[in-house]
Amino acid sequence: MGLIEIIIILAISITLSNVLAKVFPSFPIFMIQIIIGIILGLTEVGSSINFEPEVFLVMIIAPLLFREGETADIPSILKHFGLILLLAFGGVIFTLFGLGFVLHSILPAIPIAACLAFGASLGPTDAVAVSSLAKRLNIPESVMHVLEGEGLINDATGVTAFQFAVAALLTGQFSAADASISLLESSIVGVLVGLAIIWVKNEIIKIIERISAQDVSAYLLIELILPFVAYFIAELFHASGIIAAVVTGVLQATGFRRVNLFEAQLSNVTESSWSTISFMLNALVFVFLGIELSQVFSPVWNSRNYSNVHLLGIVLLLTALLFVLRFLFVSGFYIVTQGWKKSHAQLRDRLLLTFGGVKGTVSIATIFILPTTINGIEFPERSLLLFITACVTFLTLIIGMVLLPILSEGEVVPPTDPKLMLILREVISELYDDLENKDLSEKERFAMLAVIANYQGRIQLVFNNSMPESAQQEFQEIQALIISVERDGLDESFRRHQIDSGAYRLYSRFISNVSESVTKQMLSLLSFWLIFVRRIIRVLLHPKMFWQRRQNRKETVDNQDISSLRKIFVRNSEAILDSLENLRDVYDADLIDFFVDERKNLMKQVSGHGLFGTYLIQQDPLYAKELIRGFYLERKIIDKYEVDEDITNFAANNYRHQVNQLESYAMRQPSDPSISFVINRQRQKKRAKEKNY
Numbered sequence: 001m002g003l004i005e006i007i008i009i010l011a012i013s014i015t016l017s018n019v020l021a022k023v024f025p026s027f028p029i030f031m032i033q034i035i036i037g038i039i040l041g042l043t044e045v046g047s048s049i050n051f052e053p054e055v056f057l058v059m060i061i062a063p064l065l066f067r068e069g070e071t072a073d074i075p076s077i078l079k080h081f082g083l084i085l086l087l088a089f090g091g092v093i094f095t096l097f098g099l100g101f102v103l104h105s106i107l108p109a110i111p112i113a114a115c116l117a118f119g120a121s122l123g124p125t126d127a128v129a130v131s132s133l134a135k136r137l138n139i140p141e142s143v144m145h146v147l148e149g150e151g152l153i154n155d156a157t158g159v160t161a162f163q164f165a166v167a168a169l170l171t172g173q174f175s176a177a178d179a180s181i182s183l184l185e186s187s188i189v190g191v192l193v194g195l196a197i198i199w200v201k202n203e204i205i206k207i208i209e210r211i212s213a214q215d216v217s218a219y220l221l222i223e224l225i226l227p228f229v230a231y232f233i234a235e236l237f238h239a240s241g242i243i244a245a246v247v248t249g250v251l252q253a254t255g256f257r258r259v260n261l262f263e264a265q266l267s268n269v270t271e272s273s274w275s276t277i278s279f280m281l282n283a284l285v286f287v288f289l290g291i292e293l294s295q296v297f298s299p300v301w302n303s304r305n306y307s308n309v310h311l312l313g314i315v316l317l318l319t320a321l322l323f324v325l326r327f328l329f330v331s332g333f334y335i336v337t338q339g340w341k342k343s344h345a346q347l348r349d350r351l352l353l354t355f356g357g358v359k360g361t362v363s364i365a366t367i368f369i370l371p372t373t374i375n376g377i378e379f380p381e382r383s384l385l386l387f388i389t390a391c392v393t394f395l396t397l398i399i400g401m402v403l404l405p406i407l408s409e410g411e412v413v414p415p416t417d418p419k420l421m422l423i424l425r426e427v428i429s430e431l432y433d434d435l436e437n438k439d440l441s442e443k444e445r446f447a448m449l450a451v452i453a454n455y456q457g458r459i460q461l462v463f464n465n466s467m468p469e470s471a472q473q474e475f476q477e478i479q480a481l482i483i484s485v486e487r488d489g490l491d492e493s494f495r496r497h498q499i500d501s502g503a504y505r506l507y508s509r510f511i512s513n514v515s516e517s518v519t520k521q522m523l524s525l526l527s528f529w530l531i532f533v534r535r536i537i538r539v540l541l542h543p544k545m546f547w548q549r550r551q552n553r554k555e556t557v558d559n560q561d562i563s564s565l566r567k568i569f570v571r572n573s574e575a576i577l578d579s580l581e582n583l584r585d586v587y588d589a590d591l592i593d594f595f596v597d598e599r600k601n602l603m604k605q606v607s608g609h610g611l612f613g614t615y616l617i618q619q620d621p622l623y624a625k626e627l628i629r630g631f632y633l634e635r636k637i638i639d640k641y642e643v644d645e646d647i648t649n650f651a652a653n654n655y656r657h658q659v660n661q662l663e664s665y666a667m668r669q670p671s672d673p674s675i676s677f678v679i680n681r682q683r684q685k686k687r688a689k690e691k692n693y
Contacts, residue, residue: 010047013037014283027399030132030286032308034394037290046291053365058286060281061155061362062245066227067151067278069249076141077149083333084146086684087357088153089183091329092123096161099318103388106314110381113172114370117165118385121367122322122392124158125151126360132282133358133400137408155362156240160186162366170374189239194247197230201252215495220273226252227250289361292368293390299389315391319399322392327354351407358400359393361478417462419647420655423637424459428452430633447626460598474587478595481583482576486511489572499564507565573603624666630661 013036021029040046077084100119104112130147160183201222208214229413230248231241300306330353343350367389370382431452434447490511494504576599580592635656643653 004535006045006048007038010284010287013040013287014280017283017287027273028132030129030282031397031401031621033283033286034290034293034397035667037287037292038294039290041291041294046294049288049291053368056361056365057159058228058241060284060288062231062241063224063227064278064281065152065242066230066245066249066252067274068148070253070274072148072152072250072253073145073252074250076145080142080146080149082337083330084149084153086333087150087329089157090687091150091326092120092154092157092161094329095123095322095325096120099321100165102321103124103318105315106317107381107384109600110385111169111374113165113169114379114385116290116382117162117169117370118367118389120158120162120165121363121389122359123161124154124359124362124366125357126362129286129360129400131359133397133404134356134408137404138410139352139356139404139408140349141479143349143356146353147356150357152246153243156187156190156242156246157183159242159366160240162369166369166371170371186238186240186242189237190241190243191240191247193234193237193244194230194251197226197233197244197248198251201226216269219266220269223252223270224273224277285361289364289393292361292364293394296364296383296386296390300383306384310388311391315388315395317397317505318388319392322359322396323354323357323399326357327351330354342463347404348407352404355400355403355407358396360397361393363393364390419641421459421462421649423634423641423655424455424462426637427630427633428459430457430637431455431630443620443622444626446618446623450623451626452631454627475591478580478583478587481579482595482599483511484581485576486572489568489575493564493568499568503565506567510605533593570603573599627666628663631659636661 014033015031017033019035021027024032037046043242096116096119098119098460099122100112100116101603103118104110104115107115125147130151134144134147164178164182205219208218226248227245230244234241234244300311301308327350330350331343334346334350338346364386367386370385371379372378431448434440435448440448487508490504490507493499499507577596580596580599584592636660638647638652638655641647642649649657
């Protein structure tokens with residue numbers, strides 16, 4: 001299979017993993033990506049991918065760790081630097097010898113140097129996997145800083161130790177002193193390379209500024225190539241490319257920041273670019289892990305040379321030993337530095353550090369460097385070592401996924417922002433005062449109501465974001481139920497010819513707006529079924545109705561249509577309110593009350609002829625004008641809160657930044673009619689001419 005086809009399939013797989021993560025929010029996205037990788041590994045796509053460890057390290061791990069270093073909280077990490085260094089260096093060496101000697105005692109046919117190489121590959125923790133596991137959990141900051149700092153450094157230790165073990169395997173000679181000195185030299189030179197790269201980059205930037213050739217795209221490209229340049233140059237000096245990439249990232253973030261328009265534009269572009277790149281690279285890490293698991297697992301598991309029960313026992317034993325060794329090492333540090341009593345009181349932290357030390361793709365990438373031959377003789381145990389490493393790595397991820405939520409203090413509760421909700425409510429109050437002006441035309445009134453609806457939607461979003469994910473899931477399940485009831489009622493009215501296609505499309509647009517607000521957030525399986533699957537089923541069961549809606553397009557909606565829609569909306573609302581009352585024993589009563597009040601407010605708007613008009617007016621330039629008026633009022637209220645010291649300067653600037661983004665987006669909305677609108681208008685003119693003839 002060609003490279004282009006593989007890239008397309010991988011891109012589709014990554015997108016699919018993101019969708020499935022929203023459908024199954026309680027299932028970590030990295031596990032979904034591993035499963036997709038396993039499936040791909042069983043197909044022609046997986047067999048077409050030649051896994052090159054060096055390419056993987058430089059093209060994926062180096063930029064990821066560069067970004068981790070760039071965004072890391074370095075001052076907080078430095079507070080725990082002693083434990084981080086001990087885990088990143090001593091912990092890896094401790095694991096190397098512990099796992100290596102135990103494996104050799106179990107399988108004496110494997111050379112001791114190869115067993116030590118196996119231990120070195122499983123020494124480093126995976127920073128990407130740790131962040132994926134912990135991002136939704138309420139884990140103490142001190143523990144997270146240790147895990148993050150360790151993940152930034154220990155890859156270099158593990159890879160270097162592995163290289164010495166491989167050298168011993170090939171030559172039959174090993175010197176612990178030489179290995180330690182070489183590891184220290186590799187790390188120091190890696191740091192120096194990182195320092196040199198940033199100095200050269202800063203000098204290049206100064207030259208560009210002197211000749212007034214500043215360009216956002218050029219600056220972004222310079223930053224994007226930094227991790228690769230650092231890695232390659234460090235490797236030229238036989239130093240740690242990983243350490244060089246991390247140091248480069250850390251120094252990139254600690255430079256002097258100038259506050260001007262160019263720097264602001266560059267920061268926005270850089271953040272959005274790295275966000276996309278990091279997501280793709282993280283996804284590739286776990287997809288490749290799944291592919292390698294499938295390719296490594298099958299040959300050994302199906303081989304007659306090994307007992308599957310024996311292999312399973314070895315994997316379980318080594319996985320348990322891996323965590324025991326880490327727990328003993330972490331506990332030893334706590335006991336020595338803090339004493340027995342205090343360390344005993346911090347048992348949860350020690351367990352979190354233990355089971356947070358999961359392994360990842362770096363372990364498999366490292367073990368793949370094992371040679372296929374030793375002194376010209378085939379190395380048959382290589383496939384067995386690959387199998388055991390892959391299985392232990394996968395099992396550590398499973399154990400971390402299960403135990404970390406139990407050991408943590410629950411899921412992360414997002415910080416509430418009551419001041420922002422108060423500001424938005426004051427804007428709505430000001431807009432309602434403007435509605436009292438009797439000189440407003442009907443279009444102006446509808447435009448202002450549409451702006452009020454926009455601000456009410458923002459309040460709901462702030463409210464939703466302030467809830468933990470479990471509560472958000474319930475919130476969105478109720479929304480999905482409401483959408484399902486509303487769409488069923490609309491389809492039934494269309495089948496009975498109570499409304500025509502134009503009115504149907506207007507009501508459907510209202511439902512779609514609500515649906516989009518749900519699907520932008522995390523979804524549960526129930527809400528996915530109610531919003532997407534049932535909609536597809538409706539199309540399959542009633543294809544004729546779907547085709548009629550698409551064919552009989554009507555761009556205008558008259559008063560008779562609005563009157564029919566009001567009746568349907570009231571009927572749907574009554575069904576929704578009945579459904580909500582029946583759900584009081586299933587969901588939180590406060591959530592049910594919230595949706596009941598919201599639906600009653602919408603019914604009041606419909607009775608006042610305002611709801612559907614607000615959706616029609618959003619295509620009119622008058623809506624953008626009134627929306628900008630709302631942004632003006634919002635800024636004024638933010639200024640008032642800041643002057644009265646109800647909010648900090650930092651919070652006020654953050655709120656203004658949000659307003660600026662919204663206003664900029666609103667101003668960029670196209671004022672010309674859409675292509676579909678023009679085409680439909682031409683069709684209507686053509687039909688009118690045909691009727692006249």
